[in-house]
Amino acid sequence: MFSVLSNSWALLLGMMLLMLGNGLQGTLLGVRGEIEGFSTFQMSLVMSAYFIGFLGGSRLAPEMIRRVGHVRVFAALGSMISAVLILYPALANAEAWMVGRIIIGFCFSGVYVTAESWLNNSATNETRGQALSLYMIVQMIGIVAAQGVLLLGDPSGYTLFIIPSVLVSVAFAPILLSIQPTPAFDxxxxxxxxxxxxxxxxxxxxxxxxxxxxxxxxxxxxxxxxxxxxxxxxxxxxxxxxxxxxxxxxxxxxxxxxxxxxxxxxxxxxxxxxxxxxxxxxxxxxxxxxxxxxxxxxxxxxxxxxxxxxxxxxxxxxxxxxxxxxxxxxxxxxxxxxxxxxxxxxxxxxxxxxxxxxxxxxxxxxxxxxxxxxxxxxxxxxxxxxxxxxxxxxxxxxxxxxxxxxxxxxxxxxxxxxxxx
The missing domain is CATH 1.20.1250.20 (MFS general substrate transporter like domains)
Known part of the structure; x- marks a missing residue:
């Protein structure tokens, strides 16, 4: 277990911060939508849009990685996530949020593909099971902790939208600075x-x-x-x-x-x-x-x-x-x-x-x-x-x-x- 942490701590820390951002934005939009007066059905379309993007990302991200490499895909998708998160309060209408959620879903799907292939490559046959278990645990911790972050600000303001944007941006620093390039992706x-x-x-x-x-x-x-x-x-x-x-x-x-x-x-x-x-x-x-x-x-x-x-x-x-x-x-x-x-x-x-x-x-x-x-x-x-x-x-x-x-x-x-x- 300690060997897994020593080899993959940056990736695991980064993914926990990413899940903090992702978990917070999902809950925050639900609360902010109520404040903005969006109907329940409008919010359902907004929330569904994430899964449209996620499904598309799971199909297209592997081809993107093959063409330009893990690092470029990872950095590009992370930048898009951070930008969309801070645009939500500035574009407070259901149609804009739907587009944003499609983009967020697509980008997170691509990030998961990239991060999980990195994690698999950094683990040995003996430690791969432990690495995946730790990966799942830190994801859950990130999502649960995100719900506590919701209490740190006013959902009707901008601060709670800036926090996940910052978390996502910070998450990529330890990952991109410490992870070695992986072999050909397939x-x-x-x-x-x-x-x-x-x-x-x-x-x-x-x-x-x-x-x-x-x-x-x-x-x-x-x-x-x-x-x-x-x-x-x-x-x-x-x-x-x-x-x-x-x-x-x-x-x-x-x-x-x-x-x-x-x-x-x-x-x-x-x-x-x-x-x-x-x-x-x-x-x-x-x-x-x-x-x-x-x-x-x-x-x-x-x-x-x-x-x-x-x-x-x-x-x-x-x-x-x-x-x-x-x-x-x-x-x-x-x-x-x-x-x-x-x-x-x-x-x-x-x-x-x-x-x-x-x-x-x-x-x-x-x-x-x-x-x-x-x-x-x-x-x-x-x-x-x-x-x-x-x-x-x-x-x-x-x-x-x-x-x-x-x-x-x-x-x-x-x-x-x-x-x-």
């Missing part, structure tokens, strides 16, 4: 949606629905808080609860994943998250219950991302896992684009509680479909399943491919140990 071409569905219908349908759940959380939680009448400190705690739950419950669910039928775990996890969201609909006026519901929803929805990837890989040969993972990232991105829009439209017509209504419906739909698929084919033997690797839904295809490589290496090592005399 990623695997994703499988087609038809190929993926034929391999794992549950994986594809579940990942699409989960994209809507995740984007609703990430994009509309602060909007929900404003519409529900929460104070700024309460909104900060509310948004944090989703990510704290994701960080705390990721590893226990991963432990169960390697020891039981993953469809049963997917079913149980989705139903638990769905019922937690139902509690928030009916008893959301109790702030403590609201926080508990957000904790459970975040703690169940985020690990489902890794579960769907692991379950899909159970039906693949090792050489096909990387291309399947890239396709699954794309499926999740498609679902993510629609999540805020549907949530915003329903919140406009049915009230703030529709936020949790959408999440509950999608999570329970995942559970129902998992139960249906259990009747269609037998589960693979637990001994034959691929290893679980914790992955954030916001990760780039690079991170997902590397995580799959680690799982494959671990599985091969376990087989060799079992076969050795």
């Amino acid at each position: 990623t695997t071409k994703p499988m087609t949606l038809k190929q993926l569905y034929n391999v794992s219908p549950l994986g594809v349908v579940g990942m699409f629905l989960l994209g809507g759940v995740f984007s609703a959380q990430f994009g509309m939680a602060a909007v929900y808080g404003g519409k529900a009448g929460l104070t700024i400190p309460q909104i900060s705690l509310f948004v944090s609860a989703f990510y704290i739950g994701a960080l705390v419950l990721q590893y226990p669910l991963g432990w169960f994943s390697d020891r039981m039928d993953r469809r049963v775990l997917i079913l149980a996890t989705a139903v638990l998250g769905g019922f937690a969201a139902l509690i928030a609909i009916f008893w959301g006026g109790n702030f403590n219950l609201l926080l508990a519901s957000a904790f459970i929803v975040g703690g169940t929805s985020n690990p489902l991302y890794s579960l769907f990837l692991a379950y899909t890989n159970d039906f693949l040969e090792h050489e096909d896992m990387a291309s399947a993972s890239g396709g699954m990232v794309f499926v999740n991105g498609l679902g993510a684009i629609s999540g805020p829009i549907i949530t915003g439209w329903l919140m406009t017509n049915l009230g703030a509680g529709a936020f949790f209504g959408v999440i509950s419906s999608l999570m329970l739909a995942i559970g129902i479909y998992a139960a249906f698929r259990m009747t269609q084919r037998a589960a693979p033997s637990v001994d034959d399943t691929s290893g679980f690797q914790s992955i954030m839904p916001s990760s780039s295809p690079v991170f997902v491919e590397v995580a799959r490589e680690i799982a494959i290496e671990n599985a091969i090592e376990e087989q060799l140990d079992e076969n050795s005399p």
